Amino acid sequence: MVERLSDFRSDTVTRPTPAMRAAMAEAEVGDDVFGEDPTVIRLEERAAELLGKEAALYVPSGTMSNLIGVRVHCKPGDEMICEAGSHVYNYEQAGYAQLSGVAARPVEGEHGVLHPEQLAGLIRPADAHFVRTRLVTLENTHNRGGGRIQPYRTVEAICRWAHQSGLATHLDGARLFNAVVATGIPAAEWAQHFDTVSVCFSKGLGAPVGSALAGSSDLIAEARRHRKVLGGGMRQAGIIAAGALYALEHHIDRLAEDHANARRLADGISQIDQLRLEPEQVDTNLVFFRVDPRWGTAEEFVAALKSKGVLMLATSPVKIRAATHLDVGTADVDQAIAAMKDVARRGG
């Protein structure tokens, strides 16, 4: 009999804590489309301040934040350079193409990390045959790269090259605060290299809804227009913004616990013959591992784990992702390791 479920599928599954719910219940609100929601305004100011930007915009999701981020830099017929495994390229329905007429130029990185040398020569000549290269988008931490932190010097070099080449830069920082906590490099320092930065409140920070896009006042004013046409203008959004604000105030430093739990989980996985960490290096809160096909498929492994009260996500026929977050503690990690050992033994 399963006593409790430990949910490692994603860091989006967290529920607001009682203190966060209290902050939401008490939030002062107004009509944010009229610019009259004091809580949304406070959240946007705080996000801008943390990211060292002039302004920020509260949006319903990371997908919308990236969509608008690309949109403020590019027009139809422009091209964005991005990493081939990136979220914006793989998991957002190519919204930049569907809705903004923008082409993507994916470049294969190493666990999500692009090297500056790979980008030289990618800018299209000014000639009527070609799209116009306009933007470089990076992702930090990199989800499919295994929660990989982009090396700071690499980010700096890529963005310097982009700006010197007349390109804009956008950061998908859905999990930027994981990189901040793991490296000790402040968010504003990472963000200074980018014209726009998107951060998610609904991932490791544990808020129920929303992301923010930060940048110059001009770009964010433009972003506000795009948010409206996409249907992202919300009214008394202070209710949910209060959860995000609470998360910024109370849930950043604790991401270190998630990182420690991810390492503990990875250590456990590395002791199991039928499983292999991939990548082996676990930088933050995401752990990816491969199931030996002689045991069975990733789906089968996940189904067997579920019967033991542990939820994980099969991301391919052979690969599984586990994310640590606010709602899984060390005891859940130990339960998961025990369950994985049991399951692996049974099939092997």
Ligand SMILES: *Cc1c(COP(=O)(O)O)cnc(C)c1O
């Ligand atoms: C989750 C995620 C997004 C999108 O956020 P949603 O709020 O789910 O739309 C974007 N980029 C990365 C790297 C993510 O992990």
